[in-house]
Amino acid sequence: MKLNRRHFAFAIMAAAGLAIAAPASADVLDNITSKKKIRVATDLGIPPFGMLDGSLKPTGSDVEVAKALAADWGVELEFVNTTGPTRIPNINTDKADVVISSLSITEERKKVVDYTKPYSFIRTTVIAPTNDTTKSWEDLKGKSIAVVRTTAQDVALSGEREKQYGFTVIRFDDDATAITAAVSGQATYLGLADPQMRTINERSSNRKFEAKLVISQFPIAMGVKKGENKLLDKLNEWISTNAKNGKLNGYFKKFHNIDIPNEILQ
Structure with a gap:
């Protein structure tokens, strides 16, 4: 059977429609699991949340949280150095999987990012x-x-x-x-x-x-791209566990010398 120009045009349009309908990328949690690596956007210029030590290695309370998360999940940790204004764009453009960087919860930010439960505060x-x-x-x-x-x-x-x-x-x-x-x-x-x-x-x-x-x-939470519910649920589960066992407070107190208020973690 020969395809005339009209048939050919319909075929191109159908293919384009399928391409549009298909998801642009795989689920973020699936990517983390398959690649065995999590990319965390962290500002390393806001001590004591994130900074570089004398050997130019990342340290700080947010860094400790990210390291513990990656270790518990059994994945490699990659820090995506960021600034305040680029934290959310980094996850929305798929440069990072999650923001762990003194991200306080605001109504305006809720329009462009999904928050986990609070894990810290400022x-x-x-x-x-x-x-x-x-x-x-x-x-x-x-x-x-x-x-x-x-x-x-x-x-x-x-x-x-x-x-x-x-x-x-x-x-x-x-x-x-x-x-x-x-x-x-x-x-x-x-x-x-x-x-x-x-x-x-x-x-x-x-x-x-x-x-x-x-x-x-102000409570501080992790941020993920909107609609990544599987990743959000898994992060919330991890936060709940480490809030109860006191590890989150320990990471914070090590660098800030104060405790996270109970009402923040609850």
């Missing part, structure tokens, strides 16, 4: 030198609190809370400037996340800072 606090006697918000009346402009701390402290407790918010343009202000003595009270306080204490030889008041706490 908090923001008002910090001050260890010899400062601040114990309540009322103790900050008349004081100035330095924040980085437009951060969650800036939003949380400005406005009503600022008026209610009588302190003044002063703003720096970036973390580096705020950290320098603390180390140099220019700022005594700051609203920062725990990693920034750690950096201040590493750089300051004259005085050490500690958290005085908690501003807010």
Whole structure:
């Protein structure tokens, strides 16, 4: 039987339709299992969650979690170095299988990524030198609190809370400037996340800072490409097991020197 141009065109269209209907790639968990390798997107520039040690090897609390996950699953671990803005694009473009990189849970991100259960957390606090006697918000009346402009701390402290407790918010343009202000003595009270306080204490030889008041706490979860339900379920099972046996808290406390609140892991 001869195919005329119309038949040939229909054949091409049918083939194209099948190609469109077919999945673009295999299931991510199936890929991990078959290749015996998991690719984890981790920012190695945000200590103590992710960083490089003196031998330029990855370390940090998120790194420990990724290593433990790969070991328990019996697969090779490959770190895909990322930054904050590229964490989710890395999984959505199949450059990585999962994000384990201080990814806090937000409603906006839920539109483009599926979250696991929380495995970690990050908090923001008002910090001050260890010899400062601040114990309540009322103790900050008349004081100035330095924040980085437009951060969650800036939003949380400005406005009503600022008026209610009588302190003044002063703003720096970036973390580096705020950290320098603390180390140099220019700022005594700051609203920062725990990693920034750690950096201040590493750089300051004259005085050490500690958290005085908690501003807010954000649960941190792993992120996977939307629709990867098998991978999501398996990760959640692993997180639940290691939350109960205390290993997740151990990985976190090793680098942050504080415990993950029970309500975060529950």
